[in-house]
Amino acid sequence: AQRVTQPEKLLSVFKGAPVELKCNYSYSGSPELFWYVQYSRQRLQLLLRHISRESIKGFTADLNKGETSFHLKKPFAQEEDSAMYYCALRLTQGGSEKLVFGKGTKLTVNP
Amino acid sequence: GAGVSQSPSNKVTEKGKDVELRCDPISGHTALYWYRQSLGQGLEFLIYFQGNSAPDKSGLPSDRFSAERTGGSVSTLTIQRTQQEDSAVYLCASSLAAGANEQYFGPGTRLTVT
Numbered sequence: 118a119q120r121v122t123q124p125e126k127l128l129s130v131f132k133g134a135p136v137e138l139k140c141n142y143s144y145s146g147s148p149e150l151f152w153y154v155q156y157s158r159q160r161l162q163l164l165l166r167h168i169s170r171e172s173i174k175g176f177t178a179d180l181n182k183g184e185t186s187f188h189l190k191k192p193f194a195q196e197e198d199s200a201m202y203y204c205a206l207r208l209t210q211g212g213s214e215k216l217v218f219g220k221g222t223k224l225t226v227n228p
Numbered sequence: 229g230a231g232v233s234q235s236p237s238n239k240v241t242e243k244g245k246d247v248e249l250r251c252d253p254i255s256g257h258t259a260l261y262w263y264r265q266s267l268g269q270g271l272e273f274l275i276y277f278q279g280n281s282a283p284d285k286s287g288l289p290s291d292r293f294s295a296e297r298t299g300g301s302v303s304t305l306t307i308q309r310t311q312q313e314d315s316a317v318y319l320c321a322s323s324l325a326a327g328a329n330e331q332y333f334g335p336g337t338r339l340t341v342t
Contacts, residue, residue, distance in 0.1 A: 166329055213276050214259075214276060214278075215276055215287070216271075218272075220269075
């Protein structure tokens with residue numbers, strides 16, 4: 118079954134420290150993975166997608182097919198990074214598509 | 229430009245009543261999705277609309293849930309005979325087309341069933 122696992126519900130770091138939010142997936146095909154972020158009192162929004170291999174707000178994520186992981190990393194966390202982060206796997210099948218989300222990790226960056 | 233909008237932002241209803249939740253997608257977006265965000269369950273897919281194709285209703289949790297999309301634009305999610313376990317935030321998202329790389333989410337409707 119297709120599944121996304123984010124093992125940490127809560128993650129707390131100090132400003133300037135590195136941060137890594139873990140994401141593992143279970144999928145038999147070639148995965149399309151995304152990180153979405155929800156800041157306090159804001160709507161859910163796309164942070165980055167693996168296919169673009171981009172860095173957004175200093176965050177990067179590398180797809181590791183061997184480990185079935187797509188961890189989100191930032192070398193120096195900022196207070197404004199505090200938010201809820203969701204890893205998502207896009208499934209397309211029979212003309213339909215949807216995102217399968219992990220349960221999210223709440224990141225708190227302390228001053 | 230205007231993003232995805234949803235109404236109402238909050239809805240409190242009594243168990244057993246019917247509710248309707250509305251979603252206005254971004255103009256020109258042909259794909260529309262409904263998700264449910266509840267404590268302990270995270271974000272769950274409910275239903276997908278693409279153009280004039282038959283919707284994918286595989287995520288609807290029971291036959292009390294239904295959705296329609298009129299004129300390829302506005303969508304309404306209806307929950308009949310609400311139960312307390314229906315309490316959640318219902319999110320709508322739209323994307324430019326099937327296979328587009330980003331889904332744009334609305335602010336959600338928080339439903340509380342008392």
